[in-house]
Amino acid sequence: MQIPDAGPQKLAAAAILALLDGAPFGRLATYAPPQGDRAGRSYVVPLQFLHSGGVIRLVTTAGRKLTNLRAAPGAACFALDLTTGDGWTSVCAWGDYRDVTELGERLDIMAASFSKYPAGTTRQAVSLLRRVAPGGGAEAERGGRAPVFGRVAIKSMAGRHWPGLLLSAGPALVHPAPPPAPDSPRRPPERLSRAACRELLAARPLVRLGCYSPARARMYCLPLWFESVGDSLWFYHPPGGAALLAALREHPQGVCAQVDNLDCSPAADPGQPWRSALAEGVASVHPLGLDADLPLDVQMTLLRAIRARLERFAIHSVFVPPDPDLAPPAGALIRLRIEALSGQATGEPL
Numbered sequence: 581m582q583i584p585d586a587g588p589q590k591l592a593a594a595a596i597l598a599l600l601d602g603a604p605f606g607r608l609a610t611y612a613p614p615q616g617d618r619a620g621r622s623y624v625v626p627l628q629f630l631h632s633g634g635v636i637r638l639v640t641t642a643g644r645k646l647t648n649l650r651a652a653p654g655a656a657c658f659a660l661d662l663t664t665g666d667g668w669t670s671v672c673a674w675g676d677y678r679d680v681t682e683l684g685e686r687l688d689i690m691a692a693s694f695s696k697y698p699a700g701t702t703r704q705a706v707s708l709l710r711r712v713a714p715g716g717g718a719e720a721e722r723g724g725r726a727p728v729f730g731r732v733a734i735k736s737m738a739g740r741h742w743p744g745l746l747l748s749a750g751p752a753l754v755h756p757a758p759p760p761a762p763d764s765p766r767r768p769p770e771r772l773s774r775a776a777c778r779e780l781l782a783a784r785p786l787v788r789l790g791c792y793s794p795a796r797a798r799m800y801c802l803p804l805w806f807e808s809v810g811d812s813l814w815f816y817h818p819p820g821g822a823a824l825l826a827a828l829r830e831h832p833q834g835v836c837a838q839v840d841n842l843d844c845s846p847a848a849d850p851g852q853p854w855r856s857a858l859a860e861g862v863a864s865v866h867p868l869g870l871d872a873d874l875p876l877d878v879q880m881t882l883l884r885a886i887r888a889r890l891e892r893f894a895i896h897s898v899f900v901p902p903d904p905d906l907a908p909p910a911g912a913l914i915r916l917r918i919e920a921l922s923g924q925a926t927g928e929p930l
Contacts, residue, residue, distance in 0.1 A: 591739030596671050599660060599739070600631040602846030604696070605854075607838060608638075609657040609790045609801035610648035621834035623648055624790040624801055626842055626856050629658070630692050636673070636732040637680070637689050646728055653677040656732050657799035659788060662844040671739040673732075674798050680729035689729050697850050745895075772923030777857035780839055780923065781808055785893040787837040789815060789914070791863065793827035800824055804914070805900070806837070807885045813837055813859060815914040816886050816901040825912060828863045835863040837916055857923035863916050868909035880904040882913055 591599075600606075606629055612621045625645050630637040636658055640646055649656060656677045661670040680686055772780070781787070786803045793800060802824060804815040815837075817825065828835065840856040843849075866874045868883075883901045890900050902910060 588740040588742050591669070591671065591741055593737065596673070596737050596739045597631070597634065599662075599669065599671055599846075600636070600658075600673065603660050603662065603844045604628065604846070604848050604850035604852075605842045605844045606658055606660045607788055607801060607840075608645060609659060609788075609799040610645050611652045611655040611792045611799050612644075612648045612834075613652055619833035620792055620831065621860070622790040622792050622799060622836045624659075624788055624836055624838035624858065626838075626840050626854065628693075628697055628850065630689065630696060632692070634734045636675070636734065637692070638730045638732070639689060639693055639727050640730065641727060646730075649677040649730065650679070654797060655792065655799050657790075657801045658732060658734075659801035659803075660844060661788075661803050664845065667741055667743040668745040669739065669741045670803055671737065672801060673734045673737040675732040675734040675736075677730055677732050680731055686729045769924060769926040772855065772857060772925055774921050776855075776925075777859075777921045777923040778808075780841065780855055780857045781813075781859070784839045784841065785890060785895055787813070787815075787839040787859075789824075789916075790836045790838060791824070791827050792831050792834070793823070794830050795826065796823075800827055801838075805886055805890060805895075807882065807889050809882070809885070811918050813916045813918065814882050814886065815916070816883070817865075817912045817914055819911045825865050825914075828865050828914060832863045834860070835916055836860045853926065855923065855925045857921065859916060859918045859921050861917045861919040863914060866913045866915065868911050868913060870908070874913065879909055879913065883909060 605626055607624055607626050608629075609622065609624045612623065614620045623644055627638065627640065627645075654676050656675055658673045658675070659671065661668065663669075680689065786805050788801050789804050790799060790801050792798075800823070804817065806813050806815045808814075837859045838856065840854055842854045842856075843852060866872060866879075868874075868879055870876060872879065874882075883904045886901050887903065
């Protein structure tokens with residue numbers, strides 16, 4: 581396997597903000613605090629968004645992500661990863677959420693949404709008019725009909741660019757499919773079967789692992805290589821990055837892994853159809869090495885399986901798991917034992 585010499589490069593704040601300005605889609609990670617005997621739960625979902633001046637603005641509807649944002653507004657994490665001509669970039673932004681209730685700001689958000697997503701906001705505009713007219717308001721929101729406007733004010737952010745990381749297993753990996761003609765009929769949004777979710781997991785080389793850090797009171801949403809074995813997903817975590825592993829050890833319940841077929845590059849079609857699957861369960865961290873809790877032969881078997889999977893995708897990177905036949909393993913393996921698997925598809929052409 582060819583390994584590029586270039587390591588990751590830290591992105592300046594201006595570069596991160598520029599990516600947020602141009603990307604048509606991102607992934608929002610939110611947290612549902614514990615209730616009674618139920619442990620807190622992480623949730624990651626792809627969505628359209630607007631960014632300006634360090635504020636991410638959303639137009640959404642009542643549902644799980646909105647409930648989470650209101651219950652834990654300071655835990656919001658917005659993640660973006662994309663492939664460019666010279667490598668791969670991953671960005672995370674953390675901030676505080678609040679509803680936008682002032683009509684003028686709502687109209688400003690709607691106008692910006694028309695500009696960025698001209699084909700997808702007419703229905704939202706009609707819903708907005710119904711909301712501000714008699715018969716709208718809280719009752720309409722509870723019924724899921726009216727849009728809800730919100731903003732995440734960014735408090736901190738981080739980004740890395742890997743010049744040598746190539747996601748090059750054919751154009752369908754990076755650019756899932758050419759956009760249909762504007763007048764092509766589309767299927768209504770639908771839930772994915774468990775088999776379709778499994779199919780989507782098999783078709784993508786990485787997932788975004790979502791977990792909550794009690795120490796930092798915020799979500800993490802990080803892309804990781806993985807392999808599916810039975811009822812579990814196994815991830816390779818290279819040496820370093822102790823914050824994620826600490827969060828998983830402190831809050832192993834309610835961890836999730838999200839996968840989709842979205843193209844988030846600035847040149848992508850903002851109206852592209854997409855599929856997304858979410859695996860939820862309990863996580864465990866298993867350091868690699870001779871004295872680890874996992875037997876050495878199990879470690880080597882899992883590392884080989886993840887390496888073989890990435891080779892099938894023609895991925896060459898310094899972050900591919902080390903070859904256990906050539907050197908002692910380093911880093912850690914993360915296991916997510918799946919307790920629930922769900923997914924959705926939207927806008928696919930007939």
